[in-house]
Amino acid sequence: AQTKTMPNKNKSAVNASNSGPPRPDSNDNKKQKTNKKPKKDDASSIVGLKQRLSSIRNKQRRQAAYQQVRQAERKAKEAAVKLRRRNGADNGAAGPAKEPHTLESLRLPDATMTGPAGDAEVDAEEAADEFADILDAAGAGGEGQARLPRLLVTHADEVGRRTAAFCRCLARTVPNAVFCRRRRLPLGRVLAAAKAKEFTAVMIIGEHDKKPCTALLTHLPAGPTFAFRLSSVRLPRELPRPPEDDKPETVAPQVLCNRFHTRLGRRVARGLAAIFPGASGVRRHARVVTFHNQRDYVFFRHHRYILRQPGSGAKPGAKPRCALQEVGPRFTLKLRSLQTGPLGAGGGYEWLHKRHEMDQSRRRFFL
């Protein structure tokens, strides 16, 4: 009869995986190394250990060895967490409380990122760029005459109802904006007409499968051209709490551009903000338009805000709050390219998204 016992070689492995601490095995000196518990704080030694274990040819033994290492690691980690929790966040013995890793914390540092202290060089450049007369003049204590932005919103040929509705909505959100149907006009004529009627920017919404999918923003007369991918478009009636009224707004909104860190990001932020007139002051209740950049996705939101001071019945520690009501459309932009000069001038690309070169790391962001 054939013996169904397992051959000698694997016995120890089986035993090791079942029982607790493994018995020393004379055949395999690599296995002896796993008998020692790996050091808790020496991560590199564990890595080195794992690398040595990877040369065990026998799969069962190898897996068993790995399992022990992992178990030991896990135990060490649990012990550390327990210690940390018991002693509070600043327990020196187990190390300080660690912030969980996020893409934002692990982001590859970009040479062009401006720190919180600001950058004189960047500020000087921005004072001289195409948007300075719209954005910066207003804030200069009213000395210079700020150029009033005027946006023309249009779309590609033969566009569906939803895209047209979105364009109309945009024109209502942006002060001093006008929506015009395209009617198969060649772009050259559109731009020429815009220049003649003194528009400062033209926004062209493109469509795919009856949904708006691209946004092309050109500043006139000399401005750069931004090409965005447009997604997640929600019209006001599609919001979770649609605003009941449709009053046209009389006051220029506050414009927030959040989390634009790099030089390119700042340029994009200024290019987007330059569609809106510079707000002369912060009112207690008004509108706010937000361009929030997260991982290169620029989220657009449009809210009415009101400052709420805590009343007398409030708890002693109550803080003033800013209540928001979402009003306008929602959409998300992702920058595809940035060209100098207005549309049609054939300007060079300041930045062009090249997937194969630029998307190689998940931790790299450009805005």
Place this chain on the structure above:
Amino acid sequence: SDDLIWQIINNSFCSFMTKTKTSKFCRNEYNLTGLCNRHSCPLANSQYATVREEDGVIYLYMKVAERAHLPAKMWERVKLHRNYERAIGQIKEKLIYWNNWIRRRVIARFDRLLEVQKRSRRLVLTSETKLVPLSRKVERRERRREDKALVRAGLETAIEKEMLDRLRAANPEEFVNVDRAAYEKALQAVEVEDEEDDEESEEEEEDESESETEYVEDFDESEEEIEDIQEQQEEGEEEEPPVRQKLTLSSRGAAAIAPPRKRAKVTVEYDSD
């Protein structure tokens, strides 16, 4: 021999022939007219000529009986001149003494090819939409990343925080924490004036003319959310609010917006510094 060929391919089978209800077409690339005819058939005519376009260049092709036994060298190709008159001159020179029908047909075909070229070049210039292929995988990936970024963004919180910062920077005196109880005690000593309800006006011009900062008690703090902003701003509240007391401080330069004033108004005048 031409007749023989024609008899065979016309009556039995020709692989280039396509029939519709009304006519017979010839799909042979050297065919001058495109129709399946005795005159037009490139196979059944040992002397034949065509014009064809190859990669934007127009050539005159000629086939003669002397080369009928050399299929590889059967067609002679002449590149026609870019100048129209000279091209026509070339055609007439090469096809001199040829069949009149063929000469006229070749020139007609040459004219047609030029027209087609002109039209397709103009079309390329005027067509502004470039069809760009979408990669499904890429679109899916972008969509997923966008959703995750949105979760990470925490938009409402971020906007509120930023707005509060701006408001604080603009009106720092408003953000001083005032002991409400102490105020109320002080106010009890002062006369209470009645005032009729004011309607909140949407136009900010009216509000801007006042140079007062007004503290008004609120009803519920954080529960009463956003649905009530509009009601508050426009109409009066229908519930019975607690007696609202109003402090009037004159200050400089603060953009003031009057929240709705209700019922009792208490006025304490302070001099501006």
